[in-house]
Amino acid sequence: MSLLEVRDLTVTTADQRRLLNGVSWEVDAGERLGVIGESGSGKSLTALAILGLLPEGLRATGRVRLGERELLGAPDRALRSVRGARIAMVFQEPLTALDPLMRVGHQLAGPLRLHRGLSRSAARSQARDLLTMAGLDETERVLRSFPWQLSGGQRQRVGIALALACEPEVLLADEPTTALDVTVQAKILELLHDLVEQTNTALVFISHDLPVVARLTEQLVVMRGGQVLEHTTVSRAMDSPGHAYTAELIDSARAVTDLGAAAPQAWQGEPDA
Numbered sequence: 160m161s162l163l164e165v166r167d168l169t170v171t172t173a174d175q176r177r178l179l180n181g182v183s184w185e186v187d188a189g190e191r192l193g194v195i196g197e198s199g200s201g202k203s204l205t206a207l208a209i210l211g212l213l214p215e216g217l218r219a220t221g222r223v224r225l226g227e228r229e230l231l232g233a234p235d236r237a238l239r240s241v242r243g244a245r246i247a248m249v250f251q252e253p254l255t256a257l258d259p260l261m262r263v264g265h266q267l268a269g270p271l272r273l274h275r276g277l278s279r280s281a282a283r284s285q286a287r288d289l290l291t292m293a294g295l296d297e298t299e300r301v302l303r304s305f306p307w308q309l310s311g312g313q314r315q316r317v318g319i320a321l322a323l324a325c326e327p328e329v330l331l332a333d334e335p336t337t338a339l340d341v342t343v344q345a346k347i348l349e350l351l352h353d354l355v356e357q358t359n360t361a362l363v364f365i366s367h368d369l370p371v372v373a374r375l376t377e378q379l380v381v382m383r384g385g386q387v388l389e390h391t392t393v394s395r396a397m398d399s400p401g402h403a404y405t406a407e408l409i410d411s412a413r414a415v416t417d418l419g420a421a422a423p424q425a426w427q428g429e430p431d432a
């Protein structure tokens with residue numbers, strides 16, 4: 160039985176428009192799954208539905224199972240104890256998760272005290288360790304900083320440290336590097352790759368950018384129009400795409416890689432980030 164299973168997930172508007180239509184995939188501990196698709200294909204809604212954070216007016220049906228637990232339709236209280244603790248999220252803009260008016264140290268200590276019951280000083284020291292793990296130097300300065308005093312790359316590292324604070328079983332990352340410049344992007348991808356590998360966390364990495372996904376994940380879900388077109392592996396998709404749209408994505412990404420804008424190892428199957 161896989162760790163996180165999404166089965167026939169359908170999201171409808173109040174006027175019965177289907178924004179997601181029967182989305183199914185699963186991911187196991189230690190696996191890295193890329194969810195790829197053009198803008199509006201339903202990637203973010205899938206993540207929000209999993210977390211029970213759909214915008215007002217949208218309704219989800221189907222199943223979202225984490226371990227033994229059914230999340231879809233679970234009471235808010237139960238979902239709050241799962242979010243952050245068992246499934247965590249990294250956003251495109253880390254300020255979505257970070258409070259701009261609260262020092263980084265306080266923000267990291269909050270979930271550690273709430274979900275893991277650490278004392279104030281233990282939480283502070285754990286927060287420092289998390290920042291080091293996320294590749295940040297000068298951890299004391301970062302702990303005392305407000306998010307706006309940090310660079311975009313540093314902020315995203317803090318966002319990752321925050322997401323991993325409670326050692327979640329699943330990390331959902333929605334375009335976490337899109338807002339960063341290319342060199343910082345590569346470092347953040349490498350960090351995510353190493354951290355989920357070390358901690359055996361399942362990673363669901365959402366992106367519109369196939370070379371980025373190919374670099375990081377081995378499983379691939381291709382979405383369009385609120386549906387899953389295929390669930391394959393990155394290397395199988397490269398060799399024999401199962402859908403014309405996947406082939407199109409690969410062709411256009413190859414055109415970009417030929418121009419040197421993506422890392423060559425992106426196309427060697429097993430990632431090496």
Ligand SMILES: Nc1ncnc2c1ncn2[C@@H]1O[C@H](COP(=O)(O)OP(=O)(O)OP(=O)(O)O)[C@@H](O)[C@H]1O
Binds near residue numbers: 203
């Ligand atoms: N609250 C809402 N009410 C109505 N339609 C919505 C709502 N939120 C999203 N949608 C629609 O649902 C579809 C899927 O949106 P979603 O944000 O999941 O796409 P996405 O694949 O993540 O795109 P992007 O890469 O641009 O973030 C889009 O057509 C979007 O306009």
